[in-house]
Amino acid sequence: MAKLPLQFRLNGSDRATFVDPASNLLDTLRRGLGDFGPKYGCGQGTCGVCTVLVDGEPQLACLTLAVSCEGRQIETTSGMADGPNLHPLQDAFMDHFAAQCGFCTPGMLTAARALLAKNPQPSREEVVEAISGNICRCTGYEPIIAAILAAANAPGARRA
């Protein structure tokens, strides 16, 4: 089967590649374009570690048909820091020890980013709801929730 051409913006840069017709976005990002920000956990939509933003909305890259991203804006954790300056959410995750093994962190950061872009001052319940599709085996979630609430109050947290 012929491969299909695919172009989109990834973290602000135009990218082009060829994909198998039924490829998912996660494979395309990791194997095709070398963006290892989003991780492969389950391939089933249950762990959330592959969460990326597509036109600003959270999607599970493992379940997203790659060709459906033609012409769209994809954002991953690889594009969160601004040069040497971490994103306020990344800083807050460090300050609150919100990463232990760190495997869930890209998905948690992306889910939190989607939340704060729409709702800069979320309640605790809204934070819990926003990360409800993301599994963490290590932290017990409390440090992650605290980090997101702290980042919401930090200057510049709404920076996309």
Added chain:
Amino acid sequence: MLDLRTCTSLSEAAGILSGDRQALLIGGGTLVMRDVNEGRLTEGTLVRVTDPAFRQMSTGGARIELGAGVTMAMVLANRELAFLHAAARAIGGPAVRTMATIGGNLFAAAPYGDFTVALLALDAQVVLQSGYGSGRAVPLEDFLSARERGGQGLVTAVQFARPQNPAEFHFRKISRVKPKGISLLSIATHLPLSGGRVAQPRVAYGAMAPTPIRARGVERALDGKPLDQSAIQAAKQAALEGCRPATDAIASEWYRREILPVHLGRLLAGEPR
């Protein structure tokens, strides 16, 4: 290997689906891509629809029409659909809801299909298009009983009347893990009151049979009665009529049968979960 066809019109997609038995529509892909990733789906053609009509919503009037490609996130962003927000919010986490479509939910096997339960209690119609002709509307209940036989072609939209009083429409999903967990079961009720009595109620369950079903025993027990203790008691007694729940990783058949009347009773009495 899997092929992909991107269709810019609904009729093109319907034509492919009815002409090719190996063709499968992909909506949000939250179920289809699982099968692809697991190697359960390796042959045939995925059919993708980019026709804007597939994602159209007409929500202003008394009759509501939602394209089958409308997502749970789109329902949640629409204030005129506030009465459906509890059902849309019941589907997965935010990232699933950006993707999951109404059309895909109509096909999701139990214990999935929570949004469809709400549509069943709203007496929705499903617009089906097979081949290049125009669509025809069929009652959701008939669509669901025919679903296991497959081959129904493309669902283009769902239609239903807006409840005259949205406060008379209720949806509850019962799960062990909060806020997100797969259904033990779900219940939707539309109980219009007329002169203090329930008039033509509709009650539907999810995960109590292979597809969402109507609770006809409950509807009969409530019809024409004031919603008081004795009517609720009668409804609970009739709650299990027609139920054929499965034993799965979430719950046993026995457990589902035990808890359904309890949760139905609480919902009818307006008590919290």
